Amino acid sequence: MNPLYIGTNILPQLADFLKNRAFSKIAILLDENTLLHCYPQLKPYLPAHHLIQIKSGEAHKTLATCETIWQQMTDLNLDRWSVLVNLGGGVIGDMGGFCAAVFKRGLYFVQVPTTLLAQVDASVGGKTGIDFHGLKNHLGVYKEPQAVFINPDFLKTLPQRELKSGYAEIIKHWLIADAATFEQQRFVGLFTENWEQLIRQSVTIKSEVVSADPLEGGYRKVLNFGHTVGHAVESYLLAKPGSEVLHGEAVAVGMLCEGWLSKEKGLLTEEELSKIEVFIFSVYDKVNLAFDDLKPIVQLALQDKKNTNATINCTLLQGIGKAVYDQPVTLPEIEASLRYYNLL
Numbered sequence: 001m002n003p004l005y006i007g008t009n010i011l012p013q014l015a016d017f018l019k020n021r022a023f024s025k026i027a028i029l030l031d032e033n034t035l036l037h038c039y040p041q042l043k044p045y046l047p048a049h050h051l052i053q054i055k056s057g058e059a060h061k062t063l064a065t066c067e068t069i070w071q072q073m074t075d076l077n078l079d080r081w082s083v084l085v086n087l088g089g090g091v092i093g094d095m096g097g098f099c100a101a102v103f104k105r106g107l108y109f110v111q112v113p114t115t116l117l118a119q120v121d122a123s124v125g126g127k128t129g130i131d132f133h134g135l136k137n138h139l140g141v142y143k144e145p146q147a148v149f150i151n152p153d154f155l156k157t158l159p160q161r162e163l164k165s166g167y168a169e170i171i172k173h174w175l176i177a178d179a180a181t182f183e184q185q186r187f188v189g190l191f192t193e194n195w196e197q198l199i200r201q202s203v204t205i206k207s208e209v210v211s212a213d214p215l216e217g218g219y220r221k222v223l224n225f226g227h228t229v230g231h232a233v234e235s236y237l238l239a240k241p242g243s244e245v246l247h248g249e250a251v252a253v254g255m256l257c258e259g260w261l262s263k264e265k266g267l268l269t270e271e272e273l274s275k276i277e278v279f280i281f282s283v284y285d286k287v288n289l290a291f292d293d294l295k296p297i298v299q300l301a302l303q304d305k306k307n308t309n310a311t312i313n314c315t316l317l318q319g320i321g322k323a324v325y326d327q328p329v330t331l332p333e334i335e336a337s338l339r340y341y342n343l344l
C-alpha cells in the first residue's frame with residue numbers, strides 16, 4: 001500500500017507531496033459540505049488547482065455523477081500526469097477513485113477522507129466504485145491511491161449521525177480482530193476523547209487485512225462482516241424515499257443479523273451475541289423494517305460480491321474478535337435473521 005499519513009498536522013505533508021510529485025494539474029473533487037467545511041482548511045496548503053464539485057450523498061454515487069466528473073476532467077484537460085484529490089467521505093473517495101482509475105486508463109489520485117467512516121475504512125485498501133441501479137458498489141475496480149492523508153480535525157464539523165455511521169465500521173474492526181478493545185469500549189458507547197487513537201487502531205486492522213489479501217481472494221472477506229445483510233438493507237431502503245439509512249447504520253443492522261447467524265451455527269455464544277446487541281443499541285436506533293420489506297431485502301443478498309454461483313457466502317464471527325469467511329447461508333436463514341432483528 002502507498003503512504004498513509006494520520007494526524008492533525010499532516011496538511012503540510014500533503015502540500016509537500018503535491019509539490020514534489022510535480023503533477024501536471026491538480027483537481028480537487030468535493031461536494032457542497034466539504035467545500036464549506038473542509039476545503040478552507042486545505043486551500044492554504046494547495047498549489048494551483050481546480051475544483052470539481054458534485055452533490056453529496058449516496059443517492060449521487062452513480063454513473064450519472066461519474067459522467068459529470070469525467071466531463072469536467074475533460075474540460076480541464078487533465079492528462080495522465082494530473083492528480084485528483086478526493087476531499088470528502090466514502091462517496092467522494094469511492095467515486096473519485098473509480099473516475100480517476102478509468103479516465104484515460106488511469107490518473108493519479110489521493111484520498112483526503114473527511115468523515116469518520118472514510119478515515120477508518122473507505123480511504124484505505126483500494127476498493128473504488130459506484131452503485132448501479134441501487135446495487136451497492138456494483139461497478140468498481142481495485143486501485144490504490146498514491147497516498148492517503150487522514151486529519152481527524154475534519155471530524156469537528158461532522159454531524160453526529162455521520163459520526164455514528166463511521167463508528168459502525170470501527171465496531172466491525174473490533175468484532176473481527178480486536179476483542180480486547182471491544183470489551184473496553186462496549187461500556188462507553190460512542191464516547192471517546194481521542195478519535196486519533198481509535199482511527200489509528202482501526203486503520204491498522206484494516207491495513208493488515210488488505211496487505212495480506214489486497215484483491216479479496218479470500219481473507220479480505222473478513223472486512224465484509226455485516227455487509228451481506230447490511231448492503232441488502234441499505235440498497236432496499238435507498239430506493240424508498242424518506243427511509244434511506246446511512247451505510248454504517250445498515251452495517252449495524254447487518255452485524256446483528258450476521259451475529260445471530262453466527263450464534264445459530266454454533267460459532268458465537270448467546271452471551272457474546274447479547275453483548276453485541278447491547279453495545280449496538282447503545283449507539284444506534286432500531287431501523288424500521290416492515291414485514292413486507294423482508295423478502296425483497298433477502299433477494300438483494302443474491303447480488304453480494306462474495307457469492308459463488310447461487311451460494312451466499314457470509315462472513316460470520318467465531319467468537320468476538322475473530323471472523324470466518326465463506327460460510328454458506330440460505331435465503332430462509334437470512335430472512336430469519338431479519339425477523340430476529342425485528343423482534344429485538
Ligand SMILES: NC(=O)c1ccc[n+]([C@@H]2O[C@H](COP(=O)([O-])OP(=O)(O)OC[C@H]3O[C@@H](n4cnc5c(N)ncnc54)[C@H](O)[C@@H]3O)[C@@H](O)[C@H]2O)c1
Pocket residue numbers: 031032033034037038056057058061088089090091092094114115116117118121122123124125126127128136137154155156157158159162165166169247248
Ligand atoms: N471503499 C471502501 O473500502 C469503503 C468502505 C466503507 C464504506 N464505503 C462507502 O463509503 C460510503 C459512505 O461514506 P461516508 O459515510 O463517508 O458518507 P458520505 O461520503 O456520503 O459523507 C457523509 C456526509 O458527510 C458530509 N461531510 C463529509 N465530510 C464532512 C465534514 N468534515 N464536515 C461536515 N460534513 C461532511 C458529506 O458531504 C455527506 O453529506 C458508502 O458509499 C460506502 O459504500 C467504502
Ligand SMILES: O=C(O)C(=O)C[C@@H](O)[C@H](O)[C@H](O)COP(=O)(O)O
Pocket residue numbers: 121125127136137169220223224227305
Ligand atoms: O474493504 C473492504 O474489503 C470492505 O469490505 C470494507 C467495507 O466496509 C466496505 O463497505 C466495502 O466497500 C464493501 O465492499 P463490497 O465489495 O462488499 O462492495
Ligand SMILES: [Zn+2]
Pocket residue numbers: 121169227247251
Ligand atoms: Zn462498509
